Amino acid sequence: MAARRVIVTRPAEAAADLQAELAARGIEALAAPMLTVETIEPEDALPTALQAVLVTSGNGAQGAARLGLRRDLPVLAVGDATARAAAEAGFTAVTNAAGDAASLVDLVARACRPEAGPLVWVSGEAVSTDLVAALEAGGYTVIRRIAYRTAMAATLSSEVVAGLRAGAVEGVLFFSPRSAEAFARLAHGLELEAACATVSAYCLSDPIARMASKLAWRTIHVAETPTKAALIAAVVEGGSDRKVEKD
Missing domain, CATH: 3.40.50.10090 (Rossmann fold)
Known part of the structure; x- marks a missing residue:
């Protein structure tokens, strides 16, 4: 056969x-x-009082590490591979939404409070779901950092x-x-x-x-x-x- x-x-x-x-x-x-991946270096410093880091891809998790974020910050990852990449990048408090962008929004609603400080979303240049809009509708402050772009x-x-x-x-x-x-x-x-x-x-x-x-x-x-x-x-x-x- x-x-x-x-x-x-x-x-x-x-x-x-x-x-x-x-x-x-x-x-x-x-x-x-x-797709081929090209990293983008950050231009602006992030606030020190971040509540959590959101990552929606393995490349985003690697980008979060390049931003120099504290490795003990809570990291909310969209799925298994992204959670694994965040752990491999040294983050020690990783929670897996085990789904898609909607699952990650639900996880944020359970794990974070709007008044507890801003969230940083580390993403690629092209995304299929706007997490900033989805979460700001729930009262959260979300800072997006673009860590990479992809070329076809x-x-x-x-x-x-x-x-x-x-x-x-x-x-x-x-x-x-x-x-x-x-x-x-x-x-x-x-x-x-x-x-x-x-x-x-x-x-x-x-x-x-x-x-x-x-x-x-x-x-x-x-x-x-x-x-x-x-x-x-x-x-x-x-x-x-x-x-x-x-x-």
Whole structure:
């Protein structure tokens, strides 16, 4: 039996672990990083009396460390990978919202008080949810610090293109709307629409699925929960999770 094969679109620094996890389940993963990350140095000093740090990505957690924030400050992380990155960066009081941006807003409501001081949100330049607006509506003061920007890939590797054209790929994994947008743009440019129509898209969340739907996939699957483990489980099970059928 031929090995199952998928494409992973995570940035190179995050793809290796995902490839290893899939390989352990008998699934070969071709790397097609759709984004490269560039750090942005902070321009303004932060207040010393911060209540908590909010991070919505591993790169955001690393950015929080570069800001020189106290490592004992409470850190509220959006999910497993982000919480792990914050701990690896040396933060000692990390709480995991175990979900998406809405889950993080709920966690802030439970763990923080508007009158207890400002929150700092360390993020990338492009975000899918405006946490500042969401939390200020609840009376919180939120300072956003942009720690990195992402650039979209300019091409797909010959191996990835050949695999798609030969029908040797069964799925593509997307972890962010920008990755899905970048892949769709390249697929259109390389005239891969027909090839993608025989392939399933596996998306971490509904916003990612909406962006992925710029291509006419065989099926779009959305993980039951917005975690890497849930997305891997969906791939392993062949897509027995929620489905967003093409029109």
